Amino acid sequence: MSSFLVYAIAAAAIGGIFFRPRQWPEAVWACAGAVLLIALRLVSVGAAMAAIGEGRDVYLFLAGMMMLAELARRAGVFDWLAAIAAAHARHSRARLFLLVYVVGTVVTVLLSNDATAVVLTPAVYAAVKRARATPLPYLLICAFIANAASFVLPISNPANLVVYGAALPPLLTWLRNFALPSALSIGATFAILRLLTARELRGSFEDDAPPPRLTREGRRAAWGIGLAGVLLVGVSLAGRDLGPPIFAAALMVAICVTWRIRGEFLGTLRGIAWSVLPLVAGLFVLVAALEAQGAAHLVRMAFDRAGPLGASFGIAGLSNVMNNLPSGLLTRAALREAPVTGHLLAALVIGVDLGPNLSVTGSLATILWLIALRREGESVSAWGFLKYGMLVMPPALQLATLAARV
Secondary structure: OHHHHHHHHHHHHHHHHHHOHHHOOHHHHHHHHHHHHHHOOOOOHHHHHHHHHOOHHHHHHHHHHHHHHHHHHHOOHHHHHHHHHHHHOOOEHHHHHHHHHHHHHHHHHHHOHHHHHHHHHHHHHHHHHHHOOOOHHHHHHHHHHHHHOOOOOHHHOHHHHHHHHHHOOOHHHHHHHHHHHHHHHHHHHHHHHHHHOOHHHOOEOOOOOOOOOOOHHHHHHHHHHHHHHHHHHHHHHHOOOOHHHHHHHHHHHHHHHHOOOOOHHHHHHHHOOOOHHHHHHHHHHHHHHHHHOOHHHHHHHHHHHHHHHHHHHHHHHHHHHHOHHHHHHHHHHHHHHOOOOHHHHHHHHHHHHHHHHHOOOOOHHHHHHHHHHHHOOOOOOHHHHHHHHHHHHHHHHHHHHHHOOO
């Protein structure tokens, strides 16, 4: 009976995150599921706190990245980047598509897929609206590249921290495993998405407005982000935890950028989507309950039977059912039973990172992308996104997974 209740509560919580009844935030449903598990004594308070504590590195990483992203947004850095892309497109919608894709790739690689979803999306929307171009193709870029480029570096996706935990490999080892799969993922996603949106990208747009100039605070924010990126690469090379240094660096950059402007630091903090942190914490508790009911063992058995390609598609499917953070946690728990290396491990990481491009609930980045769209008065339905995802994700996932064995 307890197993049934755990699975039912987890399913209801994930369903709430997916459908958002009453338009309540996603974090409400994840936390409600966690609290209900504790109230019914299906998970002890100690086990719940231990599960939440496992996410320390992820919370700090997310908080640091969101702080940097909000600083850049408020200082106009992303508006500036999007406007430069529009200016260099020379009135070509197709060229603008390519340039936005390149900018999205760089932001994802260096600032994580969540930064692409949270801050690049509104900047791209503003640039496209000013150019009077059809917004959907460019907005889809922000969603799809956020996952397609999310395993170029360990810092490109919080899910990487979840899967590996303290065993996150050094940067050079990571690049040997994922450089070619990442290139194929980015290239295949671009080619298919470009083909699917070809009709909307025909012709030219009118935009003769000069790109905005960066303010002093904008330049400081840009330099601060660059230095934080260098720090992250150094920490990754050393194989250290990424959360504490990026949070400390973000705090220092925020102080340096905002100290002359009264109320700007508090305004930056208020602008951060803090609800992401309880959402992640609630998911950690839900997964701990599922793990206690043998879910990790079932996932481990499936890995062994499926092989690398089957495991990659299997964990991708699970990520779209329950989001890639909990599926990454289950993967991590499954690997504790019998660690794997080589092609199978790489295939699992690719499935967790790239697989969510199928649906709107696949990753935290895509959920944040939807939130960013709602703020701009835009929306993409679950079915509307799925129609693109069914064509974009599977070929890219297959190419990347097969390349991981090279």
